[in-house]
Every structure is written in C-alpha cells, then in structure tokens.
Amino acid sequence: MKLILMNLFEMFDPSIYFIFNFQFNWIFIIMSLIIFMNNYWLIPSRFNMLLNKFFYILFKEFSMSMNKKFHSNLFIFLSLMFFIMFMNFFSLFPYIFSLTSHLLFNLSMSLSLWLSFFIYQLYNYPINFLKHLVPLNSPKFLMHFMVLIELISLFIRPWTLSIRLSSNLISGHLILVLLSNFMMNFIFILPFSMIIQNILLILEIFMSMIQAYVFSILLMLYFNESN
Amino acid sequence: MLSRLSFRHIPAQLKAIAACGIQTSAVKSSSEPRPKRPIETPPVRLGFIPDEWFQFFYPKTGVTGPYVFLTTYGTYLVSKEWYVLEDEFYTGLCLLSIFLFASYKLGPKLGAYLDKEIEAVENGLNSGREESIAEHNAEIQNIEKEKWSAEGQLMIYDIKKQNVLMQLEANYRENLAIAYTEVKKILDYHSQIDGINRRIAQKHMVQWITNSVLKAITPEQEKANLLQCIKDLETLSAKA
Numbered sequence: 001m002k003l004i005l006m007n008l009f010e011m012f013d014p015s016i017y018f019i020f021n022f023q024f025n026w027i028f029i030i031m032s033l034i035i036f037m038n039n040y041w042l043i044p045s046r047f048n049m050l051l052n053k054f055f056y057i058l059f060k061e062f063s064m065s066m067n068k069k070f071h072s073n074l075f076i077f078l079s080l081m082f083f084i085m086f087m088n089f090f091s092l093f094p095y096i097f098s099l100t101s102h103l104l105f106n107l108s109m110s111l112s113l114w115l116s117f118f119i120y121q122l123y124n125y126p127i128n129f130l131k132h133l134v135p136l137n138s139p140k141f142l143m144h145f146m147v148l149i150e151l152i153s154l155f156i157r158p159w160t161l162s163i164r165l166s167s168n169l170i171s172g173h174l175i176l177v178l179l180s181n182f183m184m185n186f187i188f189i190l191p192f193s194m195i196i197q198n199i200l201l202i203l204e205i206f207m208s209m210i211q212a213y214v215f216s217i218l219l220m221l222y223f224n225e226s227n
Numbered sequence: 228m229l230s231r232l233s234f235r236h237i238p239a240q241l242k243a244i245a246a247c248g249i250q251t252s253a254v255k256s257s258s259e260p261r262p263k264r265p266i267e268t269p270p271v272r273l274g275f276i277p278d279e280w281f282q283f284f285y286p287k288t289g290v291t292g293p294y295v296f297l298t299t300y301g302t303y304l305v306s307k308e309w310y311v312l313e314d315e316f317y318t319g320l321c322l323l324s325i326f327l328f329a330s331y332k333l334g335p336k337l338g339a340y341l342d343k344e345i346e347a348v349e350n351g352l353n354s355g356r357e358e359s360i361a362e363h364n365a366e367i368q369n370i371e372k373e374k375w376s377a378e379g380q381l382m383i384y385d386i387k388k389q390n391v392l393m394q395l396e397a398n399y400r401e402n403l404a405i406a407y408t409e410v411k412k413i414l415d416y417h418s419q420i421d422g423i424n425r426r427i428a429q430k431h432m433v434q435w436i437t438n439s440v441l442k443a444i445t446p447e448q449e450k451a452n453l454l455q456c457i458k459d460l461e462t463l464s465a466k467a
Contacts, residue, residue, distance in 0.1 A: 041264060042352065043349050043352065046268070046338060046342070050337075053341075053344065094315035094318055095315055176318055177318075180317040181314050183317040184313065184314055190317075194320070197318070198324060201318070
C-alpha cells in the first residue's frame with residue numbers, strides 16, 4: 001500500500017488509487033444494498049430510521065421550492081443529492097478517490113439534466129423562453145446586451161454547478177492533504193495538528209452535505225424555471 | 228474428464244442426495260434455523276471493533292491476545308513497509324478520532340432518539356392490531372353473553388312449558404269439574420224427575436184407589452156404615 005504523492009495534485013489522479021489492483025470506490029455499490037435491504041423489514045432499524053428522518057427532512061425542504069404539480073419529480077433530485085452526498089462524504093475516507101472533484105463527473109450530471117430541462121423548455125414553451133431573455137423594464141438600448149447576458153447566464157449554469165462542486169471538493173481535499181503532509185513531516189506536534197485536521201474534517205463533512213444540497217436544489221430550481 | 232473423475236470420489240450418499248434433486252436438500256436446509264436480523268446492535272470494543280472478534284481470540288490467547296496481535300501485526304506491516312504511513316493514514320486517523328468521539332458522545336443520544344422514533348413507528352403499527360384484537364375480544368365477550376342469555380332462554384322455555392302444562396292441567400281439572408257438575412246436575416234432574424214421577428204415580432195411585440174405593444162404596448154400605456158409626460158413637464157416649 002503505497003500512496004506517496006510526488007505532486008499535491010496527484011491525489012486527483014484516479015490511477016494512483018489502485019491498491020492491490022483494487023479501487024476502494026467500488027464499495028459504493030454495497031452502499032445501495034445497505035440502504036435497500038433494510039426496507040424488507042416492516043419496523044425500521046436504527047440506520048434505516050436515521051435515513052428515513054433525513055429523507056423526510058430533505059423531502060420537506062425540497063417540496064417547499066417545487067411546484068406542487070411536479071412533486072413526483074422530486075425523487076430524481078433527492079436521489080441525485082444522496083448520490084453526490086455519498087460520493088463527497090466517502091471521498092474523505094482514506095484511499096478513496098474523490099470522484100466529485102472532477103468536472104468529467106460533475107458535468108455529466110449537471111449538463112445532462114440541465115440540457116434536458118433546457119430542450120424541454122425550448123420545445124414546449126419557446127415564447128416563454130424567449131420572453132425571459134429580456135428582463136422586465138429594461139431600457140431599449142440595452143436590450144441586445146441583455147439578451148446576450150441572459151443567454152450567457154443561461155448557458156453557464158451547468159458549468160457553474162459542476163465547477164462549484166468540484167472546486168469546493170478540490171480545495172477541501174487540498175487543504176486536508178496539505179495538513180496531513182504537515183502531520184507526516186512534523187510528527188512531534190501530531191496532537192496539535194490533529195485538532196486542526198479534525199476541525200477541517202468536520203468542516204469538510206458538512207461541506208460534502210451542503211454542496212450536494214446546493215447542487216441538487218439549484219438543478220431543481222432550473223427545472224422549475226423550465227416549466 | 229476431470230469432472231467425471233472428481234465425481235467418482237463423491238461418496239454414494241451424496242450422490243443419492245444429488246439424484247433425489249432439490250427436494251431433499253431443500254428439506255435439509257429448511258430444518259436449519261432461519262436467519263434473523265439482529266434487533267439490538269452487537270457489542271463493540273474501542274468504539275467500532277465488534278466484540279465477536281475478541282471472543283474469537285479469547286480461548287486461544289486470553290484477554291490481551293487481540294491487542295497484542297493488532298500491535299504486532301501493525302508494527303510488522305509498518306516496519307516492513309507493507310503499509311506506508313503517508314498522508315492518507317493521518318487523515319484516516321483524524322477521521323477515526325472524529326467518528327470515535329461522535330459515537331461515544333453523540334451515539335447514545337442519537338440511538339435513544341432513534342429508538343424512540345422506532346418505538347413510535349412500532350406502536351403505530353401495533354395499535355391497529357391491538358385495536359382489532361380488543362374489538363374481537365369484545366365481540367367474543369358479546370357472543371359469550373349471547374350464549375349465556377340463550378341458556379337463560381332455554382330456562383325460560385322450560386318454565387313456559389311448565390306453565391303451559393300447568394294451565395292445561397288446570398283447564399283439564401276445570402273441565403273435569405264442569406263435567407262432574409253437569410253430570411251431577413243431569414243426574415239430579417233425573418232423580419228429581421224420577422221422584423216427581425213416583426210421587427205423582429203414588430198420588431194417582433192413592434187417588435185412584437180412594438176414588439175406586441169411594442166408587443165401590445154403595446149407598447147401603449154407606450148407610451150401614453153411618454148407622455154403624457152412630458151406633459158406635461152412641462156406645463162411646465154411653466161409655467163416656
């Protein structure tokens with residue numbers, strides 16, 4: 001088991017995470033089983049109850065900002081949030097590659113969903129779409145610019161979504177690795193640096209949840225706008 | 228070829244089981260206890276290591292065995308550089324400390340809260356069942372009461388039957404008395420008639436006899452009689 005980084009950014013290279021030809025990210029597959037199998041019992045276990053509570057809170061939170069007509073679509077965003085949250089959270093564990101720190105991964109989620117909403121709107125409500133390109137009460141001479149700016153702000157949405165997530169993850173992991181490098185080199189002040197690392201880790205744990213929430217709720221807002 | 232060769236070494240009993248097919252093996256497997264989901268979490272040591280692992284070591288090595296094993300194996304891995312203490316190790320150490328802290332400090336509270344919630348769910352599920360049980364119990368009691376009252380009804384039937392019999396008896400006796408009185412009346416009537424008839428007949432007989440006697444008396448006889456009477460009176464007066 002050797003995972004010594006030559007370069008700090010090497011930790012975002014998935015190829016170095018093969019330990020004995022096994023990548024620990026595969027344990028995500030078991031996670032679905034752990035969640036799924038609990039539902040075979042009528043009375044929930046503690047873990048299942050925790051998940052249920054969490055889901056219930058999230059459902060309430062999400063359903064507030066969603067049109068009631070489309071409540072059945074909430075589950076897409078909820079599951080997306082859970083997916084990203086698990087990815088974020090488990091990337092904090094050692095020897096697990098952080099998938100969500102890559103645009104390849106984030107963009108494939110945000111762009112595909114956003115593009116589908118966009119095409120849906122363009123196809124079903126084209127007038128509505130075009131109307132929103134010029135905001136209300138904008139001066140006449142600015143209209144052309146406004147259209148351009150609105151278009152840019154529209155097309156930049158999936159990029160901002162994915163870049164927000166990946167930049168957050170990258171920054172967090174970088175700081176964590178920097179500090180752990182420090183711990184490795186200055187082992188005599190390990191207790192002190194561990195406290196700082198713990199604080200950072202708690203921050204990162206919460207960030208992993210919050211970023212997933214932000215990602216999915218923004219996508220949901222885009223979905224709301226497209227209807 | 229090889230598979231056939233391997234099959235040759237399988238004992239005859241197993242072959243028979245295999246020939247019988249799934250049914251026999253299914254019976255065999257079903258006799259084993261069904262797996263159950265553990266309701267309570269199994270005990271752990273050091274926050275996350277299952278107690279079973281320590282129990283596994285206990286008969287061979289005693290109490291300190293697993294700890295010694297952990298430390299020696301760890302030092303072996305580190306000293307031979309099978310496991311290199313790089314930055315991921317320290318991050319993992321910190322993460323472990325966070326989880327241990329959380330499980331020691333927040334774990335019991337969270338567990339208690341979740342247990343309460345689970346109990347609420349369980350009670351919610353049970354309440355319907357208990358309600359229906361209570362309903363059925365009430366129904367059973369009702370039926371028992373109905374049965375009891377049906378027994379009372381039988382008693383009432385008996386009493387009514389007795390009553391009817393008594394009434395019939397009374398009626399019969401009344402009828403008997405009526406018949407007796409009626410017959411007595413008739414018999415009295417007949418006896419009275421008989422008495423009257425006899426009296427009339429007697430009267431007639433007496434009348435007929437006196438009449439016929441009176442008719443049979445001739446004037447000479449009368450005269451003689453009268454004379455006899457006068458004579459008698461005279462003798463009587465003479466005597467007096």
